[in-house]
Amino acid sequence: MDAFFASVELLRYPQLKGLPIVIGGGRRDVDEMLSERFAGRALSQIPPEAFPLLKDYVGRGVITTATYPARQFGVGSAMGMMKAAKLCPQAIVLPVDFDEVRRHSRTFKAVIREIAPVVEDRGIDEVYIDFTEVPGGQREGGRVLARLIQKSIQDATGLTCSIGVAPNKLIAKMASEFNKPNGISIVYPEDVQTKIWPLPVRKINGIGPKSEAKLHRLHLHTIGDIAAQSQDWLVDNFGQAYGAWMHDAAWGRDDRPVVTESEPVSMSRETTFDRDLHAVRDRAELGAIFTDLCTRVAEDLRRKGYVGRTIGIKLRYDDFRTATRDQTLDDYTADPAVIRRAAGLCLKRVDLGRRLRLLGVRVGKLARADAIPQTAAPAAAEAPRVAEFTPDLFQPGAQETG
DNA sequence: TCTGGGGTCCTAGGACCC
DNA sequence: TCTGGGGTCCTAGGACCC
Numbered sequence: 001m002d003a004f005f006a007s008v009e010l011l012r013y014p015q016l017k018g019l020p021i022v023i024g025g026g027r028r029d030v031d032e033m034l035s036e037r038f039a040g041r042a043l044s045q046i047p048p049e050a051f052p053l054l055k056d057y058v059g060r061g062v063i064t065t066a067t068y069p070a071r072q073f074g075v076g077s078a079m080g081m082m083k084a085a086k087l088c089p090q091a092i093v094l095p096v097d098f099d100e101v102r103r104h105s106r107t108f109k110a111v112i113r114e115i116a117p118v119v120e121d122r123g124i125d126e127v128y129i130d131f132t133e134v135p136g137g138q139r140e141g142g143r144v145l146a147r148l149i150q151k152s153i154q155d156a157t158g159l160t161c162s163i164g165v166a167p168n169k170l171i172a173k174m175a176s177e178f179n180k181p182n183g184i185s186i187v188y189p190e191d192v193q194t195k196i197w198p199l200p201v202r203k204i205n206g207i208g209p210k211s212e213a214k215l216h217r218l219h220l221h222t223i224g225d226i227a228a229q230s231q232d233w234l235v236d237n238f239g240q241a242y243g244a245w246m247h248d249a250a251w252g253r254d255d256r257p258v259v260t261e262s263e264p265v266s267m268s269r270e271t272t273f274d275r276d277l278h279a280v281r282d283r284a285e286l287g288a289i290f291t292d293l294c295t296r297v298a299e300d301l302r303r304k305g306y307v308g309r310t311i312g313i314k315l316r317y318d319d320f321r322t323a324t325r326d327q328t329l330d331d332y333t334a335d336p337a338v339i340r341r342a343a344g345l346c347l348k349r350v351d352l353g354r355r356l357r358l359l360g361v362r363v364g365k366l367a368r369a370d371a372i373p374q375t376a377a378p379a380a381a382e383a384p385r386v387a388e389f390t391p392d393l394f395q396p397g398a399q400e401t402g
Numbered sequence: 403t404c405t406g407g408g409g410t411c412c413t414a415g416g417a418c419c420c
Numbered sequence: 421t422c423t424g425g426g427g428t429c430c431t432a433g434g435a436c437c438c
Contacts, residue, residue: 024406062406064438077438082403123409123438208436241412242435265410272406310430320405324432360407 001108001161002181004125005065008101009094011158013051014044020070020091022054025061025081030094048092055089057081060272060357064096068181108153108161115149120169120258128169130258141165141186150184170254171196173205192252197224204249211238211246226250263366264306268314269297270360276318279352286359293361294343298336301363307332307372308363311342315350316358325349328365332372339363 001007005023010016030052031043038046061081073088084091105124113119116137118130129149131137137145142165153161160182164175167189174196178185187195201223202212218237220226226234227250235243248254271293277286301307311333312326325346333339343361 058403060404060406064406078405080403080405083405085403126438206436210435239413266408268408270407312431322433326431328430358406 001125001159003065003067004104004159005096005101006067006094007159008097008104010067012043012100013046015046016048016051016092018069019048019067020073020075020088021067021094022063022065022070022075022081022084022088022091023094023096024064025057025059025093025095051092051094053089054081054085054091054093057085057093059274066091104157104159107157108159111152111156112149115152116145118258118260120260121262128172128258131165141188143184143186146184146186150182168252168254169256169258170205170249171252174199174203177203189252193224196252197222197227197250199223201226204246206245206249211242214238223250263368264304265366266310266362266364267297267300267304267306267308267366268360268362269293269300270314270358272316272358273356276355276357278355286356289359290343290347290361291340293359294340295336297361297363298334298339301334301366302369305369306366307334307369308366309333310362310364311339311346312362312364313343313346313350314358314360314362315356318355318357320357323350324362326362326364332365332367332369334363334369 006021009021009023033052034043034046034050035041037050059081063075063077063079063081063084065077066075066084070088070091073091075084075088075091081093101124109119109121109127112127112129116129116131116134118133120128122128131142131145134145139145146163146165150161150163153159162176162180162183162185164172164178164185164187166172166175166187171187171192175185175187178187178195199222200212201207201215201220202209204223207215214237215221215226220229226246229247231244231247234247237243238246271289273289279286309330309332310326310328312324314322314324316322327342327346329338329342339361
């Protein structure tokens with residue numbers, strides 16, 4: 001989907017079309033603020049000047065999505081808001097409306113599945129589609145089917161998407177970016193040398209900032225540069241698995257199937273604080289946040305029907321270093337009190353002397369709740385008893401080691 | 403005024419077992 | 421002057437993706 005989160009906002013505020021907008025960070029309710037100020041007026045009638053601007057933003061958020069006009073200023077996904085504000089102070093900032101985004105996500109995926117049932121979920125705004133068995137899926141190299149999908153999504157949601165059609169997922173993903181927004185691009189196997197090799201290495205899905213930097217140190221800048229190396233040389237420099245994969249990727253080889261079903265591996269909740277907190281000085285505040293994270297991850301598990309056996313914590317220090325600790329229990333659980341207790345023990349194994357900027361709680365080794373025989377069956381209707389938790393951690397001595 | 407939140411997968415060492 | 425060879429599970433960290 002093209003600039004998905006921002007495009008969803010433009011459905012509600014069409015008067016902002018063509019303006020630089022960034023989505024992210026926000027904690028305040030813009031709709032509420034605006035409808036108070038403009039009581040009785042439709043949201044689409046509120047003048048653009050009334051919207052909050054990036055230059056007035058305060059906080060630690062990053063940009064989730066920027067509209068194409070905002071991208072002209074060098075603003076993009078994952079950039080800190082404060083940095084973006086320097087590049088484009090006049091951009092409008094809107095918080096993410098997750099409910100609305102999820103609703104449109106479900107809609108566009110359902111539209112696709114009606115047309116081509118073999119679909120792999122790749123997050124909220126992206127899918128892989130297998131055209132192989134779809135009647136007419138090969139016409140004009142897939143362009144006819146791609147156009148049908150595009151139009152059907154547009155009719156159902158008012159949103160545009162970009163589609164890449166290729167012999168495999170790796171190339172299709174790259175192709176999908178050739179004609180953004182609202183584009184279709186077909187890449188045939190014989191196009192790899194002309195269309196793929198000139199691209200920077202970072203365009204390969206699986207080569208991130210670290211590998212890019214290492215490739216640059218080795219004087220490799222384009223995908224063609226990688227393809228020109230022997231597999232042995234790549235294995236020597238990047239390891240057996242990654243080096244061999246990189247060689248295949250550079251030659252456009254990828255035999256991964258489109259996977260239509262998958263089970264979650266873990267569920268987690270984490271939060272970055274408005275200001276860095278200290279385990280001792282801010283212990284009550286941290287304790288409350290910690291309990292809340294445990295409660296929310298437990299709610300997520302129950303709502304989705306899962307239990308887990310590995311309980312873990314994550315924290316990020318003021319210097320941005322990250323530490324994780326986890327512990328595997330004998331029994332599966334989705335009980336907030338059990339999670340809180342195990343996570344509390346994990347917390348005692350980590351250095352709490354430094355200021356923290358983030359705290360997270362994770363439950364892994366998941367299984368479907370209905371597939372696990374419940375030994376000490378907790379009543380199905382039992383509500384999380386939050387009151388029973390005491391913020392007993394984050395106190396002096398909690399950071400003892402050894 | 404740096405740098406979100408939710409995930410997956412991989413690696414590597416140690417424990418433990420046969 | 422020797423000290424196996426696999427396999428699985430657990431844990432911590434890191435790369436990467438949307």
